[in-house]
Amino acid sequence: MAAKKVVTFGLRYKDFSRQRNLFALRNNSEIEIVAEIAYDDSDEEIFFKRTSIEEGLAIPHDYVIVCGPGPSMVKGSVEEVAQWLSDNGFSEEVSKVTNVTNLTMAHFEQIQTHQLQVLKELVTASDAQIHDRNWLGERIYSYGINPFFKLAKDPEPGVTWSTCGILQVPSEFLDLCLYLSDDRWKGRIDNAIEVGVWRGASSYILAAILYRGNPQMTYNMVDIYDGLVHFDAVKEIVPSLKKCIPNTSADFAERSFDFCFIDADHSYDGMMGDYMNVGRYASKILVFHDIFGHEYDHLNGGTVRGWQEIKELEKDNKITEFTKYPDFWMGLGVVEKQ
Ligand SMILES: C[S@@+](CC[C@H](N)C(=O)[O-])C[C@H]1O[C@@H](n2cnc3c(N)ncnc32)[C@H](O)[C@@H]1O
Missing domain, CATH: 3.40.50.150 (Vaccinia Virus protein VP39)
Structure with a gap:
C-alpha cells in the first residue's frame, strides 16, 4: 500500500508523543511527511520539510495533521483549524484535516494483535527457537520499539515502530x-x-x-x-x-x-x-x-x-x-x- 502523504500542522519540538507517533508511522512506511507547517519560526524543525502554509498546502497530500495549536495565526482544535482553512480560501483542505490520534488508531490495533501473537510464540517456543538470535530477534524487533529519534533515524533492520x-x-x-x-x-x-x-x-x-x-x-x-x-x-x-x-x-x-x-x-x-x-x-x-x-x-x-x-x-x-x-x-x- 502506498504511503499516505501528510502535511503536519503546528508540530512543536516539545510534542514528543506526537513526534513519536509520526516517526512510527513514517518509519513503517504508512505515511510520508511532505511538508511541516511551522508552529513558529523559533521552534526546531523536526522532519526538515518546513514551509509556509501556502507552500505546504500546495504540495499534493492526503492528510493535514493538526499536531497541537497550529501555526501562530491558526491556533486551535482540529475543528478550529478546519474552520480557519475554510475561511481563508483552502476549503478543499477541510476534508483532509485530522489529528495524529486518528491516524494512529488503526496502526495501534494492528500492532497490538501482532504483539499478542509474538507473546504466544515466546511462551511456546522450542529450546532451539528461543536460543536462536535470529528467531528471537525477529519477534522482539517486530513486537514494537518506541521510536526515539536516534533509533528511528538510524534504524536496525526489521524493527516495527510503535509508541x-x-x-x-x-x-x-x-x-x-x-x-x-x-x-x-x-x-x-x-x-x-x-x-x-x-x-x-x-x-x-x-x-x-x-x-x-x-x-x-x-x-x-x-x-x-x-x-x-x-x-x-x-x-x-x-x-x-x-x-x-x-x-x-x-x-x-x-x-x-x-x-x-x-x-x-x-x-x-x-x-x-x-x-x-x-x-x-x-x-x-x-x-x-x-x-x-x-x-x-x-x-x-x-x-x-x-x-x-x-x-x-x-x-x-x-x-x-x-x-x-x-x-x-x-x-x-x-x-x-x-
Ligand atoms: C523509562 S519508563 C520504563 C520503560 C519500560 N521498562 C520499558 O522498557 O518499556 C520509566 C517508568 O518509570 C516510572 N516511574 C518513575 N518514577 C518511579 C518510581 N519512583 N517508582 C516506580 N516507577 C516510577 C514512570 O512512570 C515510567 O512509566
Whole structure:
C-alpha cells in the first residue's frame, strides 16, 4: 500500500508523543511527511520539510495533521483549524484535516494483535527457537520499539515502530532476552520484579521468557502510573504477570526477588533508592537500564553515576553491560549474583 502523504500542522519540538507517533508511522512506511507547517519560526524543525502554509498546502497530500495549536495565526482544535482553512480560501483542505490520534488508531490495533501473537510464540517456543538470535530477534524487533529519534533515524533492520513498544535499544534488549532464555535459568526464577514498566512492553516480553522457563513464577510490575496497554489480554498468555500500580520499590523494601529490573526514576537518588529497597536483595539477576544515559547527568549524576557506584558495590558478582551507544545513551547493566 502506498504511503499516505501528510502535511503536519503546528508540530512543536516539545510534542514528543506526537513526534513519536509520526516517526512510527513514517518509519513503517504508512505515511510520508511532505511538508511541516511551522508552529513558529523559533521552534526546531523536526522532519526538515518546513514551509509556509501556502507552500505546504500546495504540495499534493492526503492528510493535514493538526499536531497541537497550529501555526501562530491558526491556533486551535482540529475543528478550529478546519474552520480557519475554510475561511481563508483552502476549503478543499477541510476534508483532509485530522489529528495524529486518528491516524494512529488503526496502526495501534494492528500492532497490538501482532504483539499478542509474538507473546504466544515466546511462551511456546522450542529450546532451539528461543536460543536462536535470529528467531528471537525477529519477534522482539517486530513486537514494537518506541521510536526515539536516534533509533528511528538510524534504524536496525526489521524493527516495527510503535509508541506501545519497548523503550529500549532493540539489540541491547535482544541481548538481555537471550541471556534470560539461557537454560541455566530454567526453573530457577520463581519471583521477579520490574520497577518502572510504562506501557508494559518490556515486562510482557521478559515475563514471557521467564514464564516459559518456569510457569509457576510471578512477575511483579511496579509503577507510579498506569500506562499499561492491553494488560488483561496479555495476562491470559502470560499468567505470571502481576500489576502493582501505583506502587514504588519502597512497597517491596527488603524483599528478595530472583530477578530484579530497575528502570524507574532516573535520578541518582531515585536509582539508588530502588537499589537499596530491592536491587541489593536480588538473589540471582539484577538489571538496570540507562547505565550510559547521560541525559540524566543533571539529576545529581543520574543513572550513569548510580551504575558506577553499584558496580563497585557489586564487584564480587559477575557484571555484564549490553550497549550499542556506550558514550552517551541507554545501555543495560546486568549483575549476576554469585
Ligand atoms: C523509562 S519508563 C520504563 C520503560 C519500560 N521498562 C520499558 O522498557 O518499556 C520509566 C517508568 O518509570 C516510572 N516511574 C518513575 N518514577 C518511579 C518510581 N519512583 N517508582 C516506580 N516507577 C516510577 C514512570 O512512570 C515510567 O512509566
